[in-house]
Amino acid sequence: xxxxxxxxxxxxxxxxxxxxxxxxxxxxxxxxxxxxxxxxxxxxxxxxxxxxxxxxxxxxxxxxxxxxxxxxxxxxxxxxxxxxxxxxxxxxxxxxxxxxxxxxxxxxxxxxxxxxxxxxxxxxxxxxxxxxxxxxxxxxxxxxxxxxxxxx
Amino acid sequence: xxxxxxxxxxxxxxxxxxxxxxxxxxxxxxxxxxxxxxxxxxxxxxxxxxxxxxxxxxxxxxxxxxxxxxxxxxxxxxxxxxxxxxxxxxxxxxxxxxxxxxxxxxxxxxxxxxxxxxxxxxxxxxxxxxxxxxxxxxxxxxxxxxxxxxxx
DNA sequence: AACCATAATTGAAAATTTTTCTAAATATAC
DNA sequence: GTATATTTAGAAAAATTTTCAATTATGGTT
Numbered sequence: 001x002x003x004x005x006x007x008x009x010x011x012x013x014x015x016x017x018x019x020x021x022x023x024x025x026x027x028x029x030x031x032x033x034x035x036x037x038x039x040x041x042x043x044x045x046x047x048x049x050x051x052x053x054x055x056x057x058x059x060x061x062x063x064x065x066x067x068x069x070x071x072x073x074x075x076x077x078x079x080x081x082x083x084x085x086x087x088x089x090x091x092x093x094x095x096x097x098x099x100x101x102x103x104x105x106x107x108x109x110x111x112x113x114x115x116x117x118x119x120x121x122x123x124x125x126x127x128x129x130x131x132x133x134x135x136x137x138x139x140x141x142x143x144x145x146x147x148x149x150x151x152x
Numbered sequence: 153x154x155x156x157x158x159x160x161x162x163x164x165x166x167x168x169x170x171x172x173x174x175x176x177x178x179x180x181x182x183x184x185x186x187x188x189x190x191x192x193x194x195x196x197x198x199x200x201x202x203x204x205x206x207x208x209x210x211x212x213x214x215x216x217x218x219x220x221x222x223x224x225x226x227x228x229x230x231x232x233x234x235x236x237x238x239x240x241x242x243x244x245x246x247x248x249x250x251x252x253x254x255x256x257x258x259x260x261x262x263x264x265x266x267x268x269x270x271x272x273x274x275x276x277x278x279x280x281x282x283x284x285x286x287x288x289x290x291x292x293x294x295x296x297x298x299x300x301x302x303x304x
Numbered sequence: 305a306a307c308c309a310t311a312a313t314t315g316a317a318a319a320t321t322t323t324t325c326t327a328a329a330t331a332t333a334c
Numbered sequence: 335g336t337a338t339a340t341t342t343a344g345a346a347a348a349a350t351t352t353t354c355a356a357t358t359a360t361g362g363t364t
Contacts, residue, residue, distance in 0.1 A: 018206040033314090034315080034353090038312075051206075053166070055204070057200055066250070093303070097297040098218070106296070145240070145241045149205065152213060190341075
């Protein structure tokens with residue numbers, strides 16, 4: 001499959017606003033509506049586009065308390081890794097989880113309503129997962145930048 | 153503005169897939185197409201929905217090298233903070249930037265193609281920003297979980 | 305340079321979806 | 335219980351997506 005500069009621009013536009021009509025996109029890309037349509041279908045089929053989502057305003061739904069949690073497993077063995085990753089993925093307060101190099105094994109991005117909700121999450125859900133050795137929480141004072149659009 | 157359980161469900165569905173038709177949503181919510189339409193417009197106007205975007209597959213576009221960078225400013229004074237935040241926001245490798253509590257001042261989520269691109273970013277762009285005291289990079293070995301959908 | 309095969313693009317028509325509109329139903333306040 | 339506002343529904347209109355056949359461009363071969 002060929003992936004040219006027009007596809008690149010198209011992906012950039014769709015990452016900014018996926019509700020644009022093909023007509024609007026066709027103007028920006030100097031193409032016909034059908035050409036835009038075919039390119040989008042091609043990008044979807046080829047797996048360049050994972051999906052289309054609505055982004056909600058965290059403030060509006062009282063989920064504006066962000067915490068990054070470092071987690072170290074008691075022992076970094078296959079069994080514990082698989083088990084921990086399966087369990088942590090289930091927690092809907094955890095939007096992101098990364099296996100990291102460095103002092104700690106994992107970094108979690110947790111979103112809750114406030115500190116008391118975080119305490120609940122920590123005590124009842126996170127530390128309920130087995131094989132966790134230690135945790136270290138960093139509280140977000142301000143979200144300076146947040147985008148889902150990846151530049152090429 | 154009233155925000156009921158149906159609105160909540162609607163936002164959940166739209167966070168999973170914003171390309172669903174109002175007809176599909178009306179079936180899931182046991183409403184008419186118009187009722188769904190009006191609710192979506194209401195949620196958009198009230199600011200619950202920030203926007204609609206396409207999510208691209210990082211692997212496909214060779215931007216699959218994720219690094220979290222801790223940054224400490226030389227001095228945490230108003231002038232340095234404003235200047236740093238303005239400059240770091242401009243960098244398109246930085247998808248997210250958080251002002252944190254704790255040992256370090258900021259946490260950056262950086263996405264590049266590989267280690268050599270990260271070196272370029274570090275030397276030419278990030279450390280070119282003034283007022284940075286020290287940095288500490290953590291490399292992502294594996295993205296265990298990543299979602300944009302916030303649960304209620 | 306002419307030719308062929310393949311892929312991309314176009315414009316028009318068809319199908320679907322969104323949006324508007326009016327009226328009925330439901331809820332809310334007095 | 336009545337009045338007022340809000341929500342919902344169904345039908346019609348407007349806009350958009352999707353399909354299709356024809357045209358144009360592209361790359362490789364002779």
